Amino acid sequence: MPIEPTRRDFIRAGGTGLLAAAAIPLAPPDKQRPDLQVLKPGGKKVGWAIVGLGQLALAQVMPAFREAKLSRPVALVSGHPEKARAVADTYGVDPKNIYNYDNFDSIKDNPDVDVVYIILPNSMHAEYTMRSAKAGKHVLCEKPMCANVAEAQHMIDACKAAGKKLMVAYRLRFEPYNKAAIQFCREKLCGPIVQMEMSNMQNTRPPNIRLSKALAGGPLGDIGVYCINACRYLSGEEPVEVTAMLYQPADDPRFAEVPRDYVFTMRFPSGVHAHCGVTFGSNSSRRYRVHCTDGYIDMEHPFGYSGQELRSFKQRQETKHNLETVNHFAAEMDHLSDCVLNDKDPLTPGEEGLADMRVIAAIEEAARTGQRTKI
Amino acid sequence: MPIEPTRRDFIRAGGTGLLAAAAIPLAPPDKQRPDLQVLKPGGKKVGWAIVGLGQLALAQVMPAFREAKLSRPVALVSGHPEKARAVADTYGVDPKNIYNYDNFDSIKDNPDVDVVYIILPNSMHAEYTMRSAKAGKHVLCEKPMCANVAEAQHMIDACKAAGKKLMVAYRLRFEPYNKAAIQFCREKLCGPIVQMEMSNMQNTRPPNIRLSKALAGGPLGDIGVYCINACRYLSGEEPVEVTAMLYQPADDPRFAEVPRDYVFTMRFPSGVHAHCGVTFGSNSSRRYRVHCTDGYIDMEHPFGYSGQELRSFKQRQETKHNLETVNHFAAEMDHLSDCVLNDKDPLTPGEEGLADMRVIAAIEEAARTGQRTKI
Amino acid sequence: MPIEPTRRDFIRAGGTGLLAAAAIPLAPPDKQRPDLQVLKPGGKKVGWAIVGLGQLALAQVMPAFREAKLSRPVALVSGHPEKARAVADTYGVDPKNIYNYDNFDSIKDNPDVDVVYIILPNSMHAEYTMRSAKAGKHVLCEKPMCANVAEAQHMIDACKAAGKKLMVAYRLRFEPYNKAAIQFCREKLCGPIVQMEMSNMQNTRPPNIRLSKALAGGPLGDIGVYCINACRYLSGEEPVEVTAMLYQPADDPRFAEVPRDYVFTMRFPSGVHAHCGVTFGSNSSRRYRVHCTDGYIDMEHPFGYSGQELRSFKQRQETKHNLETVNHFAAEMDHLSDCVLNDKDPLTPGEEGLADMRVIAAIEEAARTGQRTKI
């Protein structure tokens, strides 16, 4: 059971001196994981089918299996048979386990496949999640979970009806730096949160499905969801109200279908506010700062596949935290495999994605109407 | 003429050497200032009256005169005669030039006084500006300029009617790091601005006039004005629309009269948005980041009396800019003295303060109504 | 031909934009490698035999083959057959190509093996290099090359006699940050070098062959060689004279056989000096700074498998250089494979190791005699 994020506690400094706890004592990676790496009968790892062999699948997910302890790729689903065969060859997937979008449903007859990992354009997440559930498979669905709230609910319902687990691929919940930030907030190491600020900026160049409305693209769902999710996992609260503005430049053909920018603010029940900005039109920049009564944490590159930098400030003292890193995709896949093997609930179930979809919907409405909008 | 910020250009890389432009070429302090330090007849510096001997006056403004080239303190206005005498003694002000709030208007008869620097609670700025103008004196007024838009207009009108200069004390316009940031934006060194994010956080503890509604306190005018002004001077545009939310905790007696937090977003005509947050309830933290198409700049501590840290990022390259610093107060006072001596317009006239007051008013309305509000 | 370090030039700023040369223009990874990836007949990669399956081989070298373009593991040499079989299984090495130290010489009959990579205790480098050459194989030998100058010469002679290439595994010559530092010095981007300072510190805990005199351990050869080599590759000069002191604590049983510390200085013909320190007895710390007439570069973690941080300082400007990283071992192995395929001379031949051995010998003598010692 390799992933047990709740056990990685921040250790509290105990001294009585003024600055005894001046630096935030972030825990080292949990070295003492339980040994009971229960595998499938015959000692096999959980079998995964990868649906969609785009950039993310090829550059991140497939290589991540090399570092997975509980998960192995056993099937591929793609509309490009040649590409699929090459990938199968590289990663030792049996070529008979290559599917296309026409014969996908026959995956139900393949006992090697335990979990389906959906890495398709956002507009297809709902359909393939429901077909996977119907095929009797557990599902890991990339984020954003789907195109709207209704779809999210259908996906949850379908998996529940099929008795299958549904997890949304919020890999940062399994990433040491973001986990440390969460613990910092939960343990109130610098007092309660006062305010959060966050941004996720990139330059998206065509052709890119992120620029297609039909494929459920646009910066809010695609990269804004990182901010929304992070504000929720850092605060541990659900936002209740939002304001928003967007910008869709008339003179940039990239943004014929989707806005370039969103800026939005969220109000949380405790009185915490977050203000956020995302764009598809600037140099890459990703960061957040969480302001607490007695200090703050600052994360650079919180959302990338690597490169997280975490600093904490308490009074005038600044500490840079160097943590051991993990492969985000291996960690999240192994988490779901562990849930499957030991019948546990995923840390980021469908309901987690649904909550983000609700916020996205409210931000869209606020941006459209100019009104502060309740969630 | 020591201060001429528009002349401090970024040096364009011209050399042929590899390192000719080894970093974003922020200008060194202007070494070649014209020699014509025109002073008053008799070679005297411009005479200043300081109104209000609070913390800012004592800890910052009075010591700054030691570094001023064109300005000297010649009168003090205070309700505490003993304190005023001690200050006069320390800084060589003639004790006969000590005024109180009752006899203030007689300052009109004092030819040594050229400029009145108003460092009073915000609610008193308008009154003393107008009385100073009436007394035939130029005015430097601390920010925020006053309590509302109407007052700002009255102040401008009064000074115009008296034929006197009115400047608002936006010292950061004379500070090398913020000036470098402005030039970075104006020269589009990393392309046009896409989005801005900014925050100004502090922990305000009573007793403090900032916590008094009657004294025109509250975080929006007091520290939010830094964000508003910075967004305006960085973008060079006037915002046209805002959204906002505020938080006034019911259970914290400090905030019986004024909100603790504001988060707000501003839309600029070019499509640039800014999202900002301010609080009186957290650990100190001040920063901004300006996202451009090809890079960004990041400023830590932009608003302090010192300690500015400026980094620029272009592609993957990060440069930390180390500039020579100046005393902000000496620089802004000398700027107005120079305007007085040479009959020039101040860089930050009353209209500059009025523009901020308009934004503040719109943010207040947006926070109250929940509506996106035009300015 | 993927590796051609001498071609990775600093890109000279050519653009007309202000930021064309926005920072010391360190080259990005060479994107335009020639396409002629000449492989062996049949399109096969060069075949490597790994001799010694210790920590370095298992944790670094074997996984690096996954990222190699021209190199593949085809044989293993180990005294532990079970371990060898497990490694062979993991990396797809044919079990019949597992050798031990008794039958090693029969590797001459294995046409799949082109290169032997020697990853044994330092005391065994010379013997196995010579046996490999005799077996008709090219050799990559870990550093330090061997135990003394005489051995180094024998190794060179043996490979020359056999008409085989000998390369010493100075992986940092293929690492982007160190390559950038070299170019910085060669191109005199901040003027000529004046002085260098360097340290390589770690805490070596028993049992460890580094603490054994018989196995040619000790901090000078093991980690001091990094400093010596770096001073040579940064300056491009051969040192002519050294001073040195060492420390071997009487009360620490770890250092019964080898010293804990060396501090030494080297004089180069141009007048440049370097002062260096190494230890087996402190917390990890690795760095160098190269002082030039008009600026300097500072490298943190120059010697690690990753984590290099390079900053340059010119006047008051500080730039942090973010370069794309490579797998050091894949890069060095592919370099030798390329040399084999295209009959080129390695960048770090045996003579490079011999030069370091001469400096090591002089430092040992200087430390022993207390005399400044010529090389």
Add this chain to the structure above:
Amino acid sequence: MPIEPTRRDFIRAGGTGLLAAAAIPLAPPDKQRPDLQVLKPGGKKVGWAIVGLGQLALAQVMPAFREAKLSRPVALVSGHPEKARAVADTYGVDPKNIYNYDNFDSIKDNPDVDVVYIILPNSMHAEYTMRSAKAGKHVLCEKPMCANVAEAQHMIDACKAAGKKLMVAYRLRFEPYNKAAIQFCREKLCGPIVQMEMSNMQNTRPPNIRLSKALAGGPLGDIGVYCINACRYLSGEEPVEVTAMLYQPADDPRFAEVPRDYVFTMRFPSGVHAHCGVTFGSNSSRRYRVHCTDGYIDMEHPFGYSGQELRSFKQRQETKHNLETVNHFAAEMDHLSDCVLNDKDPLTPGEEGLADMRVIAAIEEAARTGQRTKI
């Protein structure tokens, strides 16, 4: 008694957790200084005579009096009467208390002068210290203390004979960052010291007395003394043996009389070594790192009048320590004034300078002879 460096203890973190003390708890500035600011009869501050009105006196020492609590300037000694009158005017020194080098000895008749601060070329330190002592005055002498060991001893003897205090102006002993570093070492916050490395680099351009042999210039005494002194105050030990090399370029007329570079190593009784480099020929760079068994501290700009940056590293945790700063010169002058007022021994007496002179002499000999040299 404003200065009491031994009281600024590092607070030890007490927790039992692994990382409870992961950051080094450096003490905040001592807020609770004893109130007994004993002044001279009549409540007067200790009177200082400044000997030599060069750059250091004008730019640093005279302005520092404004921040001194126990010290005031009462006399000036200069060969330039006009300059002296201007300085006297600026700082309120009575013009009758201006001396020149001919009538200096008559200062013995001036009861206002308690202490003489000697800020002359190094070659004149000994003479004026002895004349001051003879005149019945306490002495603060700039560093390096003098030209050689014999002179240092004479200075000590002369002051002792006169019953006057002699202090050498090692201002860094009163500077918060260096004091924190000392405490870090003394308290063994990361275990005992293993090794130290240090450099002090600058570009000295003529005309400059530092380039004159007759005026006792050269980089070893002028800037090397910072390294020597720092190694001594950090380790708390006296070095016993040194090696050294120097470089005096034949083709650079600046270095016709003095070497450009020194690199040297020092051995301390405990087994600690330090390796250091200084130059008059490179871009400014000043730093040290102290390696301990369990971590290290890194100081950038340790020797400047401001700008110290202190980081500590323990395991993988990096902490940047932000301390309140002081005016170094005010602090050191007030320290001696306190010693005078309360008849205490200075923290950096003549013997402290003598110890450095001994090391300097040994380094000179080692550089000349090529032999490891005992002190």
